[in-house]
Amino acid sequence: MTGAPLLEVEDLRVRFHLRTGTVEAVRGVSFSLGRERLGIVGESGSGKSQTARALLGLTPPPGEVTARRLTFDGIDLLKASRRTLRSLRGGRMAMVMQDPKYSLNPVMTIGKQMVETYLAHARAGKREAREKALAMLEAVRLRDPERVFSLYPHEVSGGMGQRVMIAMMLITDPDFLIADEPTSALDVTVQQEVLRILDGLVAERGMGLIFISHDLRLVSSFCDRVLVMYGGKVMEELASGDLSSAQHPYTRGLMNCLPSISGSSHPLPTLERDPEWAK
């Protein structure tokens, strides 16, 4: 973690102008990211995914993104040409989505998709791309990479599919990875394994990671820092494993309303939302 941060975000706003009025999904989010693991937690509608999408320039139309500052390694993402953005996305910045079932191309073999990704960003021959793809499949600890390489996405399980997604996103050696609920569609035990793989690769390659999830416990155990979002705003920033010292009533409420094996109160405390938070 030396020098300038990898990513700097200042006063990021995402607006949707609809017939019924303007909806501001992200309302002035600021943070910077070095080569570290940053978690963003929030419930549905908190703007966490829209924040991530805006960083990659993937805000769906008619969404409008503004920011005082939005730079990646010194490149102004708001002023960058489409061409620059295209080469950055999938190359130096990558994103792992929630559900491998919907994010992999169903009519292309896994190997072909990976090779395509690699060739789109690196000057390399087909053979090199193939070797690289197989090496990546091995790096995410898939048994028999040759076989997985020739399979179609529907032929692999959810956990395998998510590992394929991670392999495919990391094949171009990105500096910065966004993982949007990468394990929410997976079983709990598989989840641990996928996280372990992701964790190892991020540490090994010194990437910056933004990990988005609704699961406060998971994020705080996985990341170095956590941003808690509500209503498009950052409520509070926490150091990892420091959940117990959370100050904001929203964070505390989110934590308390989770049942726990070691005993929880009956009835569970519910979350009282204060309209002041969203102001």
Add this chain to the structure above:
Amino acid sequence: MMIDIRDLSIVFGTGRLRVEAVKNFSLEVEEGEAFGLVGESGSGKSTVLRAICGLAPVARGSIAIAGAPVKTPRDQKFYATVQMVFQDPYGSLHPRQTVDRILSEPLSIHGLRDQDRRIVAALEEVGLGPGYRFRYPHQLSGGQRQRVAIARALILNPKVVLLDEPTSALDASVQAEILNLLERLRAERGLTYVLVSHDLAVVTHLCRRLLVMRNGEMIELTDAETLRRGEPQSPYTRELIQATRGFRRGTAPAST
């Protein structure tokens, strides 16, 4: 005994495609008890619930509700006793029907009169005002939809409610509200619950006894107190407990 399942086997497909989704499954649930079924996808936990309702092909074994073996196909009396709440409140409500229509259908099928009063009362019970009565599902949030699904299950005054992952599609704060609602309704009406979930914390919150399943087999019959003390028998249950506590760095490398 409210629910008595003996040596149940459920088989899908034939020949090469034959899959035994549930193997030699037995279960006894007392009246008024909340019982949990825990497992990952493919463990057969939902299939057991579906089999009780007659929605899965039973190859062997017997199912009895309140001492009487169930009929195949299930008759009206069965559905007046046993109702089910599904996982996805987005998929389980008819998108083109208002809440009023959704709730009046079971009443009409069972020939119950006084629909107006019953619908208002059912909505009230799940914490929705009469203002929600003529809305469509898309005008409701996920938690409100799940409340409507619960109201639909309870409007026939059943004794047994089968809950298939009732909160896993919901946000944490909404999950707490629904869990509280389910707990209150059980206490007030003396309902018997079978709760299926992959989340051990949710199951131990609501249920005293629970069964851990994997690959269609029964792994461990245990109770919330044992898990609280951290003394489960099987390593698989321990793994599940570990997973609810979040991520731990430097644990043993897993194999594929």
